[in-house]
Amino acid sequence: MIKKIIFKIISKKRIEFLRSNPFFTNGKFRDKIVDIQKYININDKSIGNEPETSVLLSRKFAHIIDKGLHRRDVQAGHSKSIELALNKNLNCINSNNYLKDESIIWAEEKHKLYLNLQESKSIEELAENPENPEINFDSFLKFIKNRRSNRQFTSDLVSDEILLKLAETINWAASSCNKQPNKIFITNNPNLASECLKQCKGGTGFSREIPCFVSFCVDMRGYYLPHEMYLPHIDASLGAQNFYLALQTFNLSGTSLSWALKDDKEERKLRELLNIPDYYQIIFNSVIGYASKNYITPSRKSINSSISIIK
Numbered sequence: 432m433i434k435k436i437i438f439k440i441i442s443k444k445r446i447e448f449l450r451s452n453p454f455f456t457n458g459k460f461r462d463k464i465v466d467i468q469k470y471i472n473i474n475d476k477s478i479g480n481e482p483e484t485s486v487l488l489s490r491k492f493a494h495i496i497d498k499g500l501h502r503r504d505v506q507a508g509h510s511k512s513i514e515l516a517l518n519k520n521l522n523c524i525n526s527n528n529y530l531k532d533e534s535i536i537w538a539e540e541k542h543k544l545y546l547n548l549q550e551s552k553s554i555e556e557l558a559e560n561p562e563n564p565e566i567n568f569d570s571f572l573k574f575i576k577n578r579r580s581n582r583q584f585t586s587d588l589v590s591d592e593i594l595l596k597l598a599e600t601i602n603w604a605a606s607s608c609n610k611q612p613n614k615i616f617i618t619n620n621p622n623l624a625s626e627c628l629k630q631c632k633g634g635t636g637f638s639r640e641i642p643c644f645v646s647f648c649v650d651m652r653g654y655y656l657p658h659e660m661y662l663p664h665i666d667a668s669l670g671a672q673n674f675y676l677a678l679q680t681f682n683l684s685g686t687s688l689s690w691a692l693k694d695d696k697e698e699r700k701l702r703e704l705l706n707i708p709d710y711y712q713i714i715f716n717s718v719i720g721y722a723s724k725n726y727i728t729p730s731r732k733s734i735n736s737s738i739s740i741i742k
């Protein structure tokens with residue numbers, strides 16, 4: 432009744448509910464809230480029920496345990512609630528006979544180490560020796576500077592083999608709580624890639640040949656929402672930067688395409704074209720291929736305007 436009266440006084444469009452709390456919003460923010468509420472609803476159903484969600488959360492809780500185990504002052508008796516959460520998620524994976532990859536075996540090992548520490552009250556210090564870098568700063572900087580957003584491509588196809596190698600570089604990016612939530616949905620079928628590009632508002636100035644279209648997506652089932660609603664963008668971008676740099680080692684290059692201005696129709700169509708499930712958020716997209724011409728490098732701002740060192 433009260434709700435009805437409020438809606439009559441103020442247009443319904445301007446009241447939103449996030450985690451059941453009503454609040455005023457204006458149109459531009461509304462779409463963002465509807466989006467994030469959709470992922471909250473998915474998470475409410477998936478946590479504790481789906482092994483895929485437990486995979487993300489096992490990495491998260493094992494990571495928290497692992498940080499503690501690496502401390503020089505590590506002692507038994509800490510982080511019991513984290514251990515319980517890890518145990519629960521590992522059980523969900525095991526009881527569903529879900530295929531365990533290296534990251535879950537790593538999480539199980541951390542769990543065992545934690546339990547051993549509680550019993551024996553001591554642990555050997557965890558550390559490993561870093562490898563010496565095979566590349567120096569100047570070569571690395573040159574490599575970074577040579578990355579270019581090219582938009583004109585030859586008709587040469589990009590092989591599955593290369594795409595699999597590129598996907599590995601994404602896994603090695605840092606990710607929030609080590610959840611490793613990134614996934615790229617790719618087509619190297621040029622007709623399908625062109626169709627995908629049509630869904631992107633910034634997709635102007637490209638050649639007729641579109642060898643490959645990539646959607647950088649993040650599995651939203653491991654995030655604490657709405658508090659962590661910006662983390663997926665960071666996770667996707669860190670993975671994507673590895674990907675872009677790695678492209679150059681195959682003489683490939685690519686251009687990012689913003690997804691910030693997408694509308695419902697474009698979102699639905701791109702998901703349909705690339706089979707992207709609802710629980711993945713599309714962060715941004717990219718066209719990649721063998722450049723038919725290299726774009727002239729846009730100059731960069733001065734270094735001094737990029738840093739502020741405080742002593």
Ligand SMILES: Cc1cc2nc3c(=O)[nH]c(=O)nc-3n(C[C@H](O)[C@H](O)[C@H](O)COP(=O)(O)O)c2cc1C
Nearest residue numbers: 578579580581632633634635686687688689715729
């Ligand atoms: C988040 C993001 C969104 C972008 N969106 C577009 C886009 O919609 N269309 C486009 O042609 N280029 C897009 N770009 C590419 C930029 O225009 C390009 O990175 C910039 O001009 C610098 O050139 P460089 O990448 O060759 O150094 C985007 C880049 C980023 C990081």
